[in-house]
Amino acid sequence: xxxxxxxxxxxxxxxxxxxxxxxxxxxxxxxxxxxxxxxxxxxxxxxxxxxxxxxxxxxxxxxxxxxxxxxxxxxxxxxxxxxxxxxxxxxxxxxxxxxxxxxxxxxxxxxxxxxxxxxxxxxxxxxxxxxxxxxxxxxxxxxxxxxxxxxxxxxxxxxxxxxxxxxxxxxxxxxxxxxxxxxxxxxxxxxxxxxxxxxxxxxxxxxxxxxxxxxxxxxxxxxxxxxxxxxxxxxxxxxxxxxxxxxxxxxxxxxxxxxxxxxxxxxxxxxxxxxxxxxxxxxxxxxxxxxxxxxxxxxxxxxxxxxxxxxxxxxxxxxxxxxxxxxxxxxxxxxxxxxxxxxxxxxxxxxxxxxxxxxxxxxxxxxxxxxxxxxxxxxxxxxxxxxxxxxxxxxxxxxxxxxxxxxxxxxxxxxxxxxxxxxxxxxxxxxxxxxxxxxxxxxxxxxxxxxxxxxxxxxxxxxxxxxxxxxxxxxxxxxxxxxxxxxxxxxxxxxxxxxxxxxxxxxxxxxxxxxxxxxxxxxxxxxxxxxxxxxxxxxxxxxxxxxxxxxxxxxxxxxxxxxxxxxxxxxxxxxxxxxxxxxxxxxxxxxxxxxxxxxxxxxxxxxxxxxxxxxxxxxxxxxxxxxxxxxxxxxxxxxxxxxxxxxxxxxxxxxxxxxxxxxxxxxxxxxxxxxxxxxxxxxxxx
Numbered sequence: 001x002x003x004x005x006x007x008x009x010x011x012x013x014x015x016x017x018x019x020x021x022x023x024x025x026x027x028x029x030x031x032x033x034x035x036x037x038x039x040x041x042x043x044x045x046x047x048x049x050x051x052x053x054x055x056x057x058x059x060x061x062x063x064x065x066x067x068x069x070x071x072x073x074x075x076x077x078x079x080x081x082x083x084x085x086x087x088x089x090x091x092x093x094x095x096x097x098x099x100x101x102x103x104x105x106x107x108x109x110x111x112x113x114x115x116x117x118x119x120x121x122x123x124x125x126x127x128x129x130x131x132x133x134x135x136x137x138x139x140x141x142x143x144x145x146x147x148x149x150x151x152x153x154x155x156x157x158x159x160x161x162x163x164x165x166x167x168x169x170x171x172x173x174x175x176x177x178x179x180x181x182x183x184x185x186x187x188x189x190x191x192x193x194x195x196x197x198x199x200x201x202x203x204x205x206x207x208x209x210x211x212x213x214x215x216x217x218x219x220x221x222x223x224x225x226x227x228x229x230x231x232x233x234x235x236x237x238x239x240x241x242x243x244x245x246x247x248x249x250x251x252x253x254x255x256x257x258x259x260x261x262x263x264x265x266x267x268x269x270x271x272x273x274x275x276x277x278x279x280x281x282x283x284x285x286x287x288x289x290x291x292x293x294x295x296x297x298x299x300x301x302x303x304x305x306x307x308x309x310x311x312x313x314x315x316x317x318x319x320x321x322x323x324x325x326x327x328x329x330x331x332x333x334x335x336x337x338x339x340x341x342x343x344x345x346x347x348x349x350x351x352x353x354x355x356x357x358x359x360x361x362x363x364x365x366x367x368x369x370x371x372x373x374x375x376x377x378x379x380x381x382x383x384x385x386x387x388x389x390x391x392x393x394x395x396x397x398x399x400x401x402x403x404x405x406x407x408x409x410x411x412x413x414x415x416x417x418x419x420x421x422x423x424x425x426x427x428x429x430x431x432x433x434x435x436x437x438x439x440x441x442x443x444x445x446x447x448x449x450x451x452x453x454x455x456x457x458x459x460x461x462x463x464x465x466x467x468x469x470x471x472x473x474x475x476x477x478x479x480x481x482x483x484x485x486x487x488x489x490x491x492x493x494x495x496x497x498x499x500x501x502x503x504x505x506x507x508x509x510x511x512x513x514x515x516x517x518x519x520x521x522x523x524x525x526x527x528x529x530x531x532x533x534x535x536x537x538x539x540x541x542x543x544x545x546x547x548x549x550x551x552x553x554x555x556x557x558x559x560x561x562x563x564x565x566x567x568x569x570x571x572x573x574x575x576x577x578x579x580x581x582x583x584x585x586x587x588x589x590x591x592x593x594x595x596x597x598x599x600x601x602x603x604x605x606x607x608x609x610x611x612x613x614x615x616x617x618x619x620x621x622x623x624x625x626x627x628x629x630x631x632x633x634x635x636x637x638x639x640x641x642x643x644x645x646x647x648x649x650x651x652x653x654x655x656x657x658x659x660x661x662x663x664x665x666x667x668x669x670x671x672x673x674x675x676x677x678x679x680x681x682x683x684x685x686x
Contacts, residue, residue, distance in 0.1 A: 022143070026126075029147040030119055033154060037115050040155050040405045040412075044164040045107045047415040051304070051438065052080040056092065056167040058101060061533045063093040077262060080362075081167035084262035087211040088170045106166045113172035114154065114163050120179040121375055122150035127186050131229050134339065138383065141394065145386060148397035153378045155405040157298040162371040164415045165303075174212025175372040178350075180204035181218045181248070182225060188244075189230050202247040209251040209258070214372065216255050217349045219248035224349075228342040275309055275359040282310035282320070284355045287365040289319040291351075294367065295377040298404075301411055303425045305365040306432035340380070347376040418442035426455075433462040433469060440472045449479045467496040471503050474510075483510040501530035505537050512544050520544060528557070535564040539571065546574065551582050569598050573605055576612075585612045596625075603632045610642055619649035637667035644676055653684055 049057055057063065060079045062071040072093035073086040082089040091109065099105035126146035129138040138145055153159075162171040181204040188197030201222070208215030223245060226237035238245065294301070310316045330348060334341030350373045354360055386393040414424045422439035429435055440455030453476040459469035470493040474486035490507040494500055504527035511520030524541035531537055542557035555578055562571045576591030592609040595602060610625035626643035633639055644659030657680040663673035 021130075025143055029122065029143065033118055033122060033147070033150055034115050036151060036401075036405065037111060037118060037154050040408050041107075041111055041114070041163055043409060044412045044415050045104050045111075047103070047107065047164055047412075048418055049101075049103060049106075049166060050415070050418050050421055051165065052167045053165065055080045056082040056089075057096075057106070059534075060089075060092065062089060063096045066093050066097050081170055084213075084258045085170055085211055086258070087173055087207055088167075091169060091173065103166070107164075110163055110166060110169050110172060113169055113176055114159075117172060117176040117179055118150045118154040120176060120183050121153060122146050124179055124183045124186060125149050125379065127183075127190065128229060133229050138386065141386070141390070144394055145382060148394060148401070149375070149379050149382050152382065152397055152401045152404060153375050155401055155408055156295075156374060156378070157301060157404060157407040157411050158294050158367060158370050158374055160301065160408055160411045160415075161303060161366075162368040164412055165368070168368045168371075170212045171368050171371040174208055174215050175375075177204045177208025177211055178215050178218050178221075178372055179375075181208060181215070182222060185222050185225070185244075189226075198241075198244050198247075202244070202250070205248045205251045206254060209255045213255060213259075213353050214350055216252055217352060219245055219251070220349055221346050222248060224342055224345060228338045275307075275361045275364070277357045277359065279309040279311060280359040280364065281357045282313060282316050283308075283364045284357075285316040285319040285323050286310055287355055288323055288351065290365065291355075291367075291370045291373070292377070295370065295374055296381075298407060300428050301367060302428050303367075303414075303421055304429070304432065304435050304438070305363070306429060306434050307362060307364055308431075309364055343376045343380045347373045350376070419446060431462060433459040433466050436462070437466065437468045437472055440469075440476070444472065444476060444479070449476050452476050465492065465496050467493040467500060467503070470496075471500070471506065474503075474506060478506070478510065483513045486510050487514070499530060501527040501534070501537065504530070505540065508544065509540060512547070517544070517548055521548065532560070533564060535561045535568070538564070539568075543574065546578055551578060554578060555582070569595055573602075576605070577608060580608060580612055585615050588612050589616060601632075603629050607639060607642065610646070614642070614646055614649065619646050622646040623650060635666060637663040637670050637673060640666065641670065641673045641676065644673075644680075648676075648680065653680060656680055657684065 056075075056079045060075060060082065062075050062079065064071075066072055069090070072090045075082040075084075075086070075089040077083050079089065082092060092106075095106050095109055123146075126142055128134070129142035129145060162168045181201050184197045184201035184204060188194045188201060191197055205215060205218050208218060223234065223237055226241065227234045231237035231240060313320065326344075327348065330341060330344040332341075334345055351369060354366075354369050382393065382397055385396060414421050419439070419442045422435055422442050425432065425435040426439050436455045436459035440452040440459065443449075443452035443455060453473060456469050456473035456476060459466055460473065463469065470489040474489040474493070477483075477486040477489070487507065487510050490503050490510065493503040494507065497503070504523040508520045508523035508527060511517075511523065514520075521541075521544055524537070524544055527537045528534075528541045538557050538561035542554050542561060545554035545557060548554075555575065558571060558575045558578065562568065562575065565571065572591040572594045576588045576595065579585070579588035579591065589609075589612050592605055592612055595605045596609055599605065606625050607629050610622045610629065613619075613622035613625060623643060623646035626639060626646050629636070629639040630643055640659045640663035644656045644663065647653075647656035647659060657677065660673050660677035660680055663670055664677055667673070
């Protein structure tokens with residue numbers, strides 16, 4: 001992405017083969033770029049899933065299989081970061097198919113995407129700098145300038161969130177397809193208006209829109225590139241390649257379809273979400289200036305800035321003035337210094353979908369939005385420095401890259417655990433209620449219940465009706481057995497967010513523990529209706545129905561949960577026991593056998609299995625199972641009585657009488673054993 005002054009658009013033949021086109025030097029540069037990226041990000045490979053990773057990956061049923069592809073291409077609205085982005089969800093499904101929920105594979109995939117994006121940026125800048133319009137300014141060192149820009153961008157600390165947070169691969173994929181759209185366009189121009197390269201450019205744009213909404217601006221940036229470096233004017237660019245731009249613009253139809261079919265990305269983007277256009281635009285004045293500052297001095301870096309918005313122009317007046325000046329300068333550059341204008345304009349155009357006036361209610365400021373725009377800032381800085389002093393510019397870029405790489409490695413350590421990441425975030429954003437909630441969740445998972453409780457309480461001090469904080473604090477109370485204290489918090493959470501199935505689930509659990517069975521079942525039912533693919537909720541609902549004596553309803557929920565987790569031994573056990581009580585021993589048998597096979601030491605289930613075998617006329621097998629129970633628990637009267645019944649069914653009368661006698665000796669109150677012994681004595685004395 002070059003910078004220079006002037007309007008010259010004279011067409012000259014490309015420079016003779018030089019370092020910029022030397023395949024061995026290009027390969028060497030690519031290898032160094034890849035090695036640098038791996039070394040810088042190696043310490044995040046074992047970083048856990050955090051924040052939106054849970055809903056997009058761990059709790060996302062649509063990534064569990066690749067075929068048929070329908071599910072993988074239609075993520076649920078709860079899959080934050082993936083909803084409305086089928087290519088992102090498909091990539092997660094591919095990861096899952098390869099390694100399940102093993103986090104290292106997801107990080108390696110992100111590193112591969114980051115490397116591919118850096119490599120494409122390298123190629124785009126390298127080919128641009130030898131174009132006739134800028135060759136005289138940068139052509140001699142085009143390869144090294146392109147390499148320096150790609151390297152400094154790739155190891156810049158501002159990109160850590162995009163690379164280290166798995167679900168931010170939406171930024172990686174979007175940027176990769178964006179850069180490929182431009183790169184393949186340049187190749188089409190170089191290759192005598194090749195239709196093949198042009199088709200690839202359109203395909204990259206369409207795929208990009210299905211990965212990240214910012215790619216919808218790629219047709220505009222491509223047209224701006226054409227005007228600046230190829231055609232010379234917008235009119236000439238449109239006349240020569242109108243069908244190409246129409247093809248790129250066709251991606252907007254796909255974007256509209258994706259937005260409409262996913263309710264504006266699950267209700268996180270758009271109007272009427274509690275954030276006004278004016279307040280969001282004011283907040284973006286602060287955000288854009290912050291992004292530029294972090295580009296030049298990347299500290300402090302913050303994982304989550306929360307959802308706060310600027311309320312008045314006075315709160316952001318100086319950022320607004322600076323931003324207006326920068327925009328005015330960009331317009332001037334587009335007219336009088338088009339190559340500078342291309343970079344400045346590209347920066348603002350790429351950020352426009354997320355950082356202008358359309359509210360992104362759940363994240364008003366986010367560092368990951370700078371993933372691709374940073375390339376424009378780095379290009380402008382490097383090429384500007386080169387124009388001022390060629391000899392020291394490249395050395396300066398190398399030195400800056402080393403410093404940036406070290407800072408990135410250091411920042412990556414904050415991602416080593418959820419507790420470390422959210423502790424860092426809370427320290428930098430102490431008034432961010434969401435950060436306190438997430439730190440509380442991380443502490444709760446680490447069984448630091450009291451510390452978690454303090455974080456949830458701090459979040460409620462900041463936002464008294466924060467549903468997630470209420471839910472988290474309620475769970476902390478439940479962990480201490482304080483079910484009654486948790487109930488009002490869960491009711492507040494549900495009053496704020498009526499469609500909060502986890503809160504319904506937790507409230508149902510509390511009410512059942514408090515003996516309010518009917519109310520508890522109602523909340524379990526609501527939770528199950530909202531999350532029919534959540535096996536834990538279905539299992540809990542089934543257990544409550546079972547406890548309430550609603551056998552058929554309980555069985556239906558148990559079976560639904562088993563379909564989601566066919567190898568869950570506890571489900572097989574509860575289904576088997578329930579079917580036994582319902583007088584359906586033949587159906588209970590395979591479930592109980594499954595439990596015994598997987599838990600051979602589970603004598604309670606082996607005892608139940610033996611009874612089922614006995615009533616299904618499989619006395620020989622029943623006797624073996626009862627014998628195993630007796631050997632494991634020789635002092636259990638019921639086991640001896642059961643073995644006696646099995647032996648009697650096999651006409652082994654004397655052995656059966658001995659077992660009945662033993663049962664009665666162990667438990668003189670066991671009437672069944674007394675009756676069995678009396679019958680056996682009578683039979684033997686005939």
